[in-house]
Amino acid sequence: MIFKLSMTGLKSRLKDYLVLFSGLSAASMIFYMFLTLAANPSFLKSSVAGQLTMQSTKFIFSFGIVLLAILTLVYLAYANSFLLSMRKRDYGMYMMLGAKSSKIGQLIFAETLVTGLLATGIGIVLGVGLTELVSALMVKQLGLTLAHFNPLYLPAVLWTLLFFVALFFLAASWNAVRLTKTTLINLLKEDQKPSKLKSRPVLRTIQAIAGVALMATGYWAMWHVSTLQLKAIPIALVTIVLGSFFIFDAFFVAVIDFLRKRHGFLYKGMRPYTLGQLKFRLHGYTRILSAISIMLALALGAITVGINFDNLKNAMTDVMYYDFVLVGKQKKLADKVEKIGTEEKVTYSYKADEKKGVLYVNKSEIDRTPLKIKMYNAASSDKKKAIDKEGQIYHTVKVTSKTLTGKQTTATIRNSAQAARLFPEDSSKGFVALSDAAFAKKKLTTKVIAFYKVEDFAKNNKKLLKLIDQEMQLFSKNSMTYGYLEFTKPVLYQQIAAMCSGFEFMGLFLGLSFLMMLASTLMFKILSAAASDKLRYKMLYKLGARNSVLKSAIRKEIAILFVAPAVLGSLDVLFGLKFFTLLLPDPYFRIWIPFLAFFLLYLVYYLVTVKLYQGIVLEETKQD
Amino acid sequence: MEKVMTVNNVTKTYGKKGEKQFQALKGVSLSVDKGEFVAIMGTSGSGKTTLLNIMSTLDKPSSGEVTINGKNIAKLKKNQMADFRAKEIGFIFQDFNLLDNLTARENIALPLSLQGVKSSEIDSKVDKIAAKLNISEVLEKYPAAISGGQKQRVAAARALVHEPAILMADEPTGALDSKSSRALLDTMELLNEKDQVSILMVTHDPFSASFADRILFIRDGLIDEEIKRGGMKRQDFYKKLISQLSENAD
Ligand SMILES: Nc1ncnc2c1ncn2[C@@H]1O[C@H](COP(=O)(O)OP(=O)(O)OP(=O)(O)O)[C@@H](O)[C@H]1O
Numbered sequence: 004m005i006f007k008l009s010m011t012g013l014k015s016r017l018k019d020y021l022v023l024f025s026g027l028s029a030a031s032m033i034f035y036m037f038l039t040l041a042a043n044p045s046f047l048k049s050s051v052a053g054q055l056t057m058q059s060t061k062f063i064f065s066f067g068i069v070l071l072a073i074l075t076l077v078y079l080a081y082a083n084s085f086l087l088s089m090r091k092r093d094y095g096m097y098m099m100l101g102a103k104s105s106k107i108g109q110l111i112f113a114e115t116l117v118t119g120l121l122a123t124g125i126g127i128v129l130g131v132g133l134t135e136l137v138s139a140l141m142v143k144q145l146g147l148t149l150a151h152f153n154p155l156y157l158p159a160v161l162w163t164l165l166f167f168v169a170l171f172f173l174a175a176s177w178n179a180v181r182l183t184k185t186t187l188i189n190l191l192k193e194d195q196k197p198s199k200l201k202s203r204p205v206l207r208t209i210q211a212i213a214g215v216a217l218m219a220t221g222y223w224a225m226w227h228v229s230t231l232q233l234k235a236i237p238i239a240l241v242t243i244v245l246g247s248f249f250i251f252d253a254f255f256v257a258v259i260d261f262l263r264k265r266h267g268f269l270y271k272g273m274r275p276y277t278l279g280q281l282k283f284r285l286h287g288y289t290r291i292l293s294a295i296s297i298m299l300a301l302a303l304g305a306i307t308v309g310i311n312f313d314n315l316k317n318a319m320t321d322v323m324y325y326d327f328v329l330v331g332k333q334k335k336l337a338d339k340v341e342k343i344g345t346e347e348k349v350t351y352s353y354k355a356d357e358k359k360g361v362l363y364v365n366k367s368e369i370d371r372t373p374l375k376i377k378m379y380n381a382a383s384s385d386k387k388k389a390i391d392k393e394g395q396i397y398h399t400v401k402v403t404s405k406t407l408t409g410k411q412t413t414a415t416i417r418n419s420a421q422a423a424r425l426f427p428e429d430s431s432k433g434f435v436a437l438s439d440a441a442f443a444k445k446k447l448t449t450k451v452i453a454f455y456k457v458e459d460f461a462k463n464n465k466k467l468l469k470l471i472d473q474e475m476q477l478f479s480k481n482s483m484t485y486g487y488l489e490f491t492k493p494v495l496y497q498q499i500a501a502m503c504s505g506f507e508f509m510g511l512f513l514g515l516s517f518l519m520m521l522a523s524t525l526m527f528k529i530l531s532a533a534a535s536d537k538l539r540y541k542m543l544y545k546l547g548a549r550n551s552v553l554k555s556a557i558r559k560e561i562a563i564l565f566v567a568p569a570v571l572g573s574l575d576v577l578f579g580l581k582f583f584t585l586l587l588p589d590p591y592f593r594i595w596i597p598f599l600a601f602f603l604l605y606l607v608y609y610l611v612t613v614k615l616y617q618g619i620v621l622e623e624t625k626q627d
Numbered sequence: 628m629e630k631v632m633t634v635n636n637v638t639k640t641y642g643k644k645g646e647k648q649f650q651a652l653k654g655v656s657l658s659v660d661k662g663e664f665v666a667i668m669g670t671s672g673s674g675k676t677t678l679l680n681i682m683s684t685l686d687k688p689s690s691g692e693v694t695i696n697g698k699n700i701a702k703l704k705k706n707q708m709a710d711f712r713a714k715e716i717g718f719i720f721q722d723f724n725l726l727d728n729l730t731a732r733e734n735i736a737l738p739l740s741l742q743g744v745k746s747s748e749i750d751s752k753v754d755k756i757a758a759k760l761n762i763s764e765v766l767e768k769y770p771a772a773i774s775g776g777q778k779q780r781v782a783a784a785r786a787l788v789h790e791p792a793i794l795m796a797d798e799p800t801g802a803l804d805s806k807s808s809r810a811l812l813d814t815m816e817l818l819n820e821k822d823q824v825s826i827l828m829v830t831h832d833p834f835s836a837s838f839a840d841r842i843l844f845i846r847d848g849l850i851d852e853e854i855k856r857g858g859m860k861r862q863d864f865y866k867k868l869i870s871q872l873s874e875n876a877d
């Protein structure tokens with residue numbers, strides 16, 4: 004009997020349930036995708052260079068999972084309270100009809116758990132599809148070939164299930180306890196509670212001013228992050244969180260009150276209603292709106308920073324001058340490299356005394372075509388001071404026999420030349436430059452090494468990577484040469500690129516899932532009030548407000564509720580990105596992309612909310 | 628006598644064709660003169676609200692004709708109907724009268740604001756009607772903070788502020804105690820007598836009905852009887868009404 008009632012209750016709220024459901028499914032879908040990409044052992048295993056990148060990818064995604072788990076927790080709490088508010092009246096009704104509260108408790112428990120499990124199940128299925136798509140995209144970006152990647156990864160399925168089941172179990176217990184402890188009368192009258200609109204103008208004014216002041220302090224701190232350094236973080240965190248709260252709790256209300264007193268402004272069409280409704284709403288929305296503005300900032304920040312990491316990989320490869328190294332005489336490989344188009348090529352012969360750790364080079368050879376390396380511009384770590392006239396922070400240094408042997412150079416150049424490991428063999432005891440005759444006489448095998456600089460490294464990197472891969476196959480894995488080749492430019496570039504793409508994808512997906520969850524949280528909040536707003540719109544309709552007027556009033560009201568936290572959140576991001584000047588070349592690079600993506604996504608949520616809300620509140624005024 | 632409203636052979640059938648249908652009004656005709664106070668009485672389910680909704684353009688008749696101030700409302704488009712309600716009709720309802728998120732002043736001002744009246748004019752009109760209905764003190768309060776009787780007077784003020792052709796009330800005293808009911812009815816009577824406001828009131832309460840000039844009885848979707856007050860005193864009219872009702876009940 005009760006079960007049947009519960010099913011009919013569900014049916015009548017089907018639309019609301021679908022919204023909740025899709026929100027929950029999206030959460031588990033994204034969670035699954037992260038887990039699969041981060042933990043799947045066959046992912047990226049197929050190439051030698053790929054093995055290296057796997058480590059960083061794994062790390063990045065694990066980090067993403069932790070963040071996502073925290074967010075999911077918060078989101079579920081909101082979604083759950085929506086679910087609860089949705090069902091409260093129904094439960095009250097069952098109780099009135101004589102159902103025992105323990106029975107109701109079981110029912111709520113079962114309902115929450117079943118809803119959660121179903122949503123998780125669907126989310127995982129969708130997650131498999133999404134993973135397929137994302138991995139394909141990543142592979143295309145990184146230029147790797149995947150041998151046995153399967154988007155359906157059982158451990159990830161299990162972990163996702165486990166995590167969500169645990170969360171829903173908690174939510175279900177919480178709901179059961181909450182609802183059975185609320186008195187019957189409160190359950191039934193939940194929607195009709197008179198609005199508590201205490202006006203304490205003095206306190207509100209103080210709060211409003213404090214809110215603006217706190218926000219200003221937070222923004223100031225972030226803007227001056229270079230002088231405040233790490234101190235800026237706690238300052239900004241406290242002031243912005245508190246400030247946002249005050250802004251929504253007092254500042255906006257103060258603005259509305261101000262406008263409501265200006266009758267010249269107020270008495271225009273539906274304005275009295277819209278402003279009254281907004282004030283009434285803001286009261287109950289303070290927490291959610293401030294949370295949204297802050298999380299939105301995090302989401303936008305994640306996307307922006309993610310996109311920026313892509314930028315970083317080019318900057319990081321500036322550290323190395325040569326694009327490719329051939330150890331020994333590799334005719335076939337040399338031809339292939341030359342086919343790519345070489346800008347510069349230098350070849351040296353040398354002899355290595357591996358017991359002593361000394362390398363012998365031919366003096367005339369190295370002085371004729373000195374070896375080039377990249378040096379950091381300044382001794383200090385201050386990046387600003389290091390930028391030269393051409394906007395570079397590295398300059399090219401020519402390494403001659405004198406530099407190599409340390410006779411005519413600074414300690415930094417000598418050290419960095421050694422650190423760069425110019426040759427595969429051990430040179431820890433230094434270099435010796437010999438004349439042609441002396442070099443020829445040395446009783447050690449002559450080795451050759453060729454350094455290449457190619458045309459357009461970024462474009463040809465994937466080809467070079469394949470060649471390095473082939474070159475590495477020629478040496479045993481434990482040899483010094485193998486290790487040396489692992490630190491050549493194509494491999495490092497690939498690694499950094501993998502890390503950057505990882506960050507980029509993580510930023511994007513984390514950001515987008517943040518956004519989706521936020522927007523749906525706000526949607527839930529607005530829609531959960533629709534039932535009680537219905538009477539108000541019916542009233543307005545009877546008073547002679549045209550349906551089109553009512554619709555536009557709804558659009559405006561919801562727009563303000565969406566825009567207010569968006570504006571605050573955008574400001575948070577614009578100032579917050581200053582933090583990343585410590586880490587990234589230009590954190591504001593291509594900032595329009597995340598803003599545009601966010602705008603579009605948010606717009607969709609806004610339109611859906613408006614449509615659903617109008618559907619609920621204008622149900623009875625639609626007659627032909 | 629000039630007529631503000633005529634209803635001609637109106638029927639209303641609920642339910643679509645093929646579904647279970649129910650005829651709530653079976654051919655109702657009536658008219659309201661300018662400045663007249665008419666009450667409609669009937670038992671629960673007799674069709675009072677249905678009739679009022681049709682007369683106020685909130686619902687459409689299945690057949691028949693309604694004219695208000697000479698305009699045939701069937702010929703109006705949806706938006707014109709809304710405008711028509713906004714201009715020509717004032718409403719008082721049994722409950723959920725006021726928007727609880729607006730102050731009393733804003734509630735009263737809303738119909739004028741919707742019509743695009745100038746704000747300076749709105750303020751003076753609101754103050755005037757509030758003074759007349761004795762609610763000037765509560766204008767800045769929210770509905771939750773004023774008494775039931777005051778609420779209903781605020782609702783009356785809102786219904787009258789735009790000087791409609793006709794005031795329609797559906798059980799206006801239904802949620803009030805006897806003292807507040809009395810005060811509201813006195814106010815309505817006063818408005819009717821002094822300002823010549825035409826009033827159409829639906830009620831099942833004989834005391835309320837006794838304030839009217841004329842009472843129509845509706846039964847099973849048909850107007851079945853009509854009694855006029857003539858020059859009678861209200862108390863006498865009330866007694867007559869009571870005896871009439873007990874006669875009908877037999
Ligand atoms: N939307 C509807 N669909 C179907 N039937 C309806 C609808 N509205 C009213 N009815 C029926 O029409 C009849 C008249 O209803 P109406 O609301 O007009 O009665 P009433 O006289 O106002 O009663 P009360 O004094 O209880 O308010 C009732 O039998 C009712 O069940």
Ligand SMILES: [Mg+2]
Pocket residue numbers: 675676677
């Ligand atoms: Mg009725």
